[in-house]
Amino acid sequence: MEFSILVDSFYKMELTRKRLELTQFLVELFEQTPHETISKIVYLIQGKLRPDFEGVELGVAEKLAIRSISKSAGIPIKRIEDEYVKGGDLGHVASIILEEKTQTTFLVEDITVERVYETLFKIARLRGSHSQDMKMKYISSLLNDATPLEASYILKILLGTLRLGIAENTVIDALAIAFSGNKDNRKILQYAYNVSSDLGKVAETVATNGIEGVKKFEMTLFNPIRPMLADRIKSEREAIEKMGNQFAAEYKLDGERVQLHIKGERVVLFSRSLENISIYYPDIIEKIPKVIQADNIILEAEIVAINENTGEFLPFQELMHRRRKYKIEKAVTQYPITVNFFDILYCNGKSCLELNYKDRREKLEKNVKEDDFIKYIPMTVVKNENEIEDFMENSINAGSEGLMLKMLDKPYQAGSRGSHWLKLKREYQNELGDSLDLVVIGGFFGKGRRTGSYGTLLLATYDEDEDIFTSICKVGTGFSDEDLDQLYQILNPKVTIKKNPRINSEMEADVWFEPELVIEVVASEITLSPIHKAAMDKIRKNTGLALRFPKFTGKIRFEKVAEDASTNKEIITLYKGQKKVAHDKNLM
Ligand code: ATP
Numbered sequence: 001m002e003f004s005i006l007v008d009s010f011y012k013m014e015l016t017r018k019r020l021e022l023t024q025f026l027v028e029l030f031e032q033t034p035h036e037t038i039s040k041i042v043y044l045i046q047g048k049l050r051p052d053f054e055g056v057e058l059g060v061a062e063k064l065a066i067r068s069i070s071k072s073a074g075i076p077i078k079r080i081e082d083e084y085v086k087g088g089d090l091g092h093v094a095s096i097i098l099e100e101k102t103q104t105t106f107l108v109e110d111i112t113v114e115r116v117y118e119t120l121f122k123i124a125r126l127r128g129s130h131s132q133d134m135k136m137k138y139i140s141s142l143l144n145d146a147t148p149l150e151a152s153y154i155l156k157i158l159l160g161t162l163r164l165g166i167a168e169n170t171v172i173d174a175l176a177i178a179f180s181g182n183k184d185n186r187k188i189l190q191y192a193y194n195v196s197s198d199l200g201k202v203a204e205t206v207a208t209n210g211i212e213g214v215k216k217f218e219m220t221l222f223n224p225i226r227p228m229l230a231d232r233i234k235s236e237r238e239a240i241e242k243m244g245n246q247f248a249a250e251y252k253l254d255g256e257r258v259q260l261h262i263k264g265e266r267v268v269l270f271s272r273s274l275e276n277i278s279i280y281y282p283d284i285i286e287k288i289p290k291v292i293q294a295d296n297i298i299l300e301a302e303i304v305a306i307n308e309n310t311g312e313f314l315p316f317q318e319l320m321h322r323r324r325k326y327k328i329e330k331a332v333t334q335y336p337i338t339v340n341f342f343d344i345l346y347c348n349g350k351s352c353l354e355l356n357y358k359d360r361r362e363k364l365e366k367n368v369k370e371d372d373f374i375k376y377i378p379m380t381v382v383k384n385e386n387e388i389e390d391f392m393e394n395s396i397n398a399g400s401e402g403l404m405l406k407m408l409d410k411p412y413q414a415g416s417r418g419s420h421w422l423k424l425k426r427e428y429q430n431e432l433g434d435s436l437d438l439v440v441i442g443g444f445f446g447k448g449r450r451t452g453s454y455g456t457l458l459l460a461t462y463d464e465d466e467d468i469f470t471s472i473c474k475v476g477t478g479f480s481d482e483d484l485d486q487l488y489q490i491l492n493p494k495v496t497i498k499k500n501p502r503i504n505s506e507m508e509a510d511v512w513f514e515p516e517l518v519i520e521v522v523a524s525e526i527t528l529s530p531i532h533k534a535a536m537d538k539i540r541k542n543t544g545l546a547l548r549f550p551k552f553t554g555k556i557r558f559e560k561v562a563e564d565a566s567t568n569k570e571i572i573t574l575y576k577g578q579k580k581v582a583h584d585k586n587l588m
Contacts, residue, residue: 001037001113007150013164026174035207039200040117047162049121051198053224053274056124060158068139069094089161091152098148111145165467175203180211188214194226194415195219197274219351221296222261224270226415230423236385239405242419248406250379251395253340254316255304263296265289271559280322283332291369298346301339308336313399317554342377353412402426436566437557439469440517442509453484458509461534462565469515470533471505478552504533515562520555523547526575535568545571
């Protein structure tokens with residue numbers, strides 16, 4: 001398939017944000033795509049090469065891209081950097097520069113989607129000492145044969161700046177229309193996506209075998225399932241109102257959620273955002289096969305750091321010491337854990353998602369043996385507010401955060417957040433009622449004791465509609481010296497030459513970061529703000545929302561990607577909630 005067809009679609013799609021138009025462009029694109037290429041197209045329009053859980057990262061830095069453009073166009077690096085700083089993104093700069101060049105040379109070969117994809121894939125797999133040179137060679141070879149517009153999109157994909165604003169839902173709509181003529185079939189495709197986390201595979205199945213083929217789609221071991229999520233509630237009373245008069249309450253442990261895929265000795269661990277995190281937990285990989293009573297199984301658990309002497313649960317920060325690439329063996333002994341199981345999703349070749357909660361819990365206990373390291377999450381069935389309060393007390397005393405409440409007669413709803421699971425946290429630290437997970441977008445250099453670190457960070461919420469990150473506050477409190485060191489180590493490599501176009505902020509930070517890292521903060525209040533961009537114009541014209549007295553809680557949310565951060569919709573709900581509480585208090 002000619003790459004120019006894809007590029008024309010990219011170009012049209014970049015000019016609109018309207019979901020219906022995007023869907024129509026996608027349908028037209030899918031109809032021109034050979035079946036064997038459709039998965040590649042689906043990954044590329046999302047700026048990826050493979051589903052996220054495979055961890056295939058392009059990892060091309062701006063500097064390398066600039067060198068490659070320079071090599072391909074025979075133009076000094078300095079000139080490209082100047083153009084880049086002046087405006088536009090690097091893709092655009094490349095197209096201007098190559099435009100000048102194509103007026104004097106011939107294009108050698110038409111490029112195809114398959115060739116671009118294979119080359120990008122090779123670049124992603126390169127490792128080792130000469131990899132930078134090799135990457136540059138591959139990039140230049142593509143740029144040499146590309147038209148200026150094609151080059152600009154190749155660079156956007158390479159740098160991860162291709163942002164068409166196409167949500168997974170839109171891709172699913174378009175696949176349903178293109179291959180079944182009926183948008184209502186999206187439900188069948190959505191299910192397949194929820195149990196495979198691989199939109200490319202779903203696309204290939206529907207293109208090749210039609211909607212009937214997708215109906216036969218089965219979950220597979222070592223392909224993660226999109227997790228079921230919980231709605232938050234604020235009181236025991238709300239729980240009874242929403243769940244009725246009998247439901248399960250489990251401890252809400254403060255650790256890392258993990259999905260375990262196990263077949264014999266082979267074990268793979270996926271995080272909440274479905275990243276393969278097996279390397280951090282060699283102790284789980286070694287011990288888990290011994291306690292499993294099934295041939296193959298998919299389970300969910302919360303990994304928690306513990307005090308080995310007392311068995312007490314320790315806070316999440318302790319566990320994060322495990323997130324290191326080197327000397328893992330040492331971390332395993334220094335930071336002991338337990339694995340606390342709460343669900344079973346697959347057993348002996350069959351899905352368990354359709355089973356209700358009670359049956360799943362029973363199956364879990366039948367197929368996993370408890371020992372010092374492997375536990376079931378404490379659970380009880382509750383019937384009224386008092387029972388919830390008592391169990392909450394036990395949970396907090398054991399060192400956990402609160403309770404998860406789960407309906408007894410409901411199946412596991414992969415990939416959805418709903419009212420079958422609710423989370424109730426003890427409101428101890430935070431007047432807003434819950435913490436927020438925010439994306440670090442900028443940094444300000446520290447002074448005094450904080451010299452050599454970012455003393456203050458600029459944080460953003462995620463704007464789902466625009467697919468961008470909007471500033472909401474600066475935070476400079478709550479950081480220990482160790483936190484500042486760690487954050488500097490993580491953030492320094494994320495510094496960009498220019499502010500990423502997905503960042504919306506009027507503040508002038510000392511440095512800008514790729515919007516990737518998510519940290520947790522608490523705050524006293526959400527206020528209207530003339531400076532910050534979160535929920536701009538939503539409450540009042542020309543006004544955004546900001547956090548008052550924000551404080552870092554010490555939690556870096558490694559398991560979250562930037563798009564999992566608190567959204568503007570959530571902030572608006574919290575803002576309105578806080579106004580309501582104030583209003584109710586005044587009436588009392
Ligand atoms: P999300 O609801 O988006 O996951 P979050 O990660 O901020 O948001 P929390 O408010 O911490 O979520 O609550 C949900 C998380 O609680 C789960 O993802 C899981 O890691 C953890 N958890 C702890 N105990 C349980 C339990 N018993 N059942 C399910 N999840 C649990």
